[in-house]
Amino acid sequence: MFNLWLRYLLVLLGTCLLAVTGCAQKGSGPEASSGKLKVTTTTTMISDLVQQVGGDRVEVTGIMRPGVDPHLYKATQSDMLNLKAADLVFYNGLNLEGKMGDIFVRLSRQKPTFAISEYIAEDQLREPQEFAGHYDPHIWFDVSLWKKAAERVRDGLSEVDPNHADYYRQRAKNYLKQLDELDAYIRQRLAAIPPEQRVLITAHDAFGYLGRAYGIEVRGLQGISTDTEYGLKDVQQLVDFIVQHWIKAVFVESSVPHRSIQAVVEGARKRGHEVKIGGELYSDALGDPGTPAGSYIGMFKHNVDTIVEALK
Structure with missing residues (x-):
């Protein structure tokens, strides 16, 4: 009789564990709640770029607000929680977020973390004499370089969410056309x-x-x-x-x-x-x-x- 009850308890315990594991798996990926990728970004320019390329497939949380100087910005506890909760992270790189550099290094070991400046060749970056040894991070003021940033966002989203890669490619294509029109307007x-x-x-x-x-x-x-x-x-x-x-x-x-x-x-x-x-x-x-x-x-x-x- 004791053995029968023991077997019954083990089966019941196993069933509960499977249920808990299944629930945990169901709620832990990009499709967890809203069905959207949770993306955390740093500057407002990057937040806008991710939204333009990601469309209704992304839920963007920007760390920095309008009027904020990224050179001097220090991450808050709320920022760290947003970074931890994200499916992927985009930041500028090139020391723009100078005081947060170490955070992105550590974060990249845990989840997809992309610098949008990655696709820009070094010979396309400015290295002012008074800033020797460092590149100018303000790449968004050359539309041709911002197009490279858009391609990095497109590929980052596609890597994490491959089932919707075609969607990201099409939105990026449309946005790159808008950037070409902007470049003509500027000139x-x-x-x-x-x-x-x-x-x-x-x-x-x-x-x-x-x-x-x-x-x-x-x-x-x-x-x-x-x-x-x-x-x-x-x-x-x-x-x-x-x-x-x-x-x-x-x-x-x-x-x-x-x-x-x-x-x-x-x-x-x-x-x-x-x-x-x-x-x-x-x-x-x-x-x-x-x-x-x-x-x-x-x-x-x-x-x-x-x-x-x-x-x-």
Whole structure:
């Protein structure tokens, strides 16, 4: 009788274990709850890019918000939970998220973690003299490089969710066409600025790729990263350049305190040269969701239109 009860208990226990295991497996993959891939991203530009390529197959959680400076960003406990819960992660790379670099190295051992800059050849990256040994991470300001980033997102999504690879390929193809149209728009608009007036002065050197791709001289008060403080000498050198070249407009950035450029404007005024603030540009983050600058394409058009109106 005892043996009979023992066999009954073992069968019952085995059935329960199978049920629990089955439930755990059913709720642990990309198709777990909403049927969408859970993707965690860093910057707002990458969040938009993943959404454009992933469409209704992805649920995107962005760590950084509009107006956030990624160079100085430190991950919060909430960010770590979002990274842990994701099916896959996309980040920029090239030290843009400088203080989070080690996190992505560790994360890549646990789940698919992709730098969207991976597909860009080194000879296509800028390596400014003052930033020797490091590449400029602001790749989104050259549309041809952002197309490479879109291809990386397409392939990353397809790798994790191969059953819908055709869907991601088609959406990426459509978006790449939109980026070609954006590139044509940029060139057409910037052509309205006389060549001798194509000088873009901003708070930090985020627009180097734009300058290289579209024929504009770019100067920033701070270097590639806002982690590097500017000093009185930097302000004075920029003021000298503005006065000598009769620059009529400089620009503030949405993710950088405006006081840095205000110091330049005041310095030029003391030298008898009036220079105005031509407008606010989006450099390291998009605008608020639902606004024209809340998407990559809308942000770039806003920047170009602002630059053209101030300099032409």
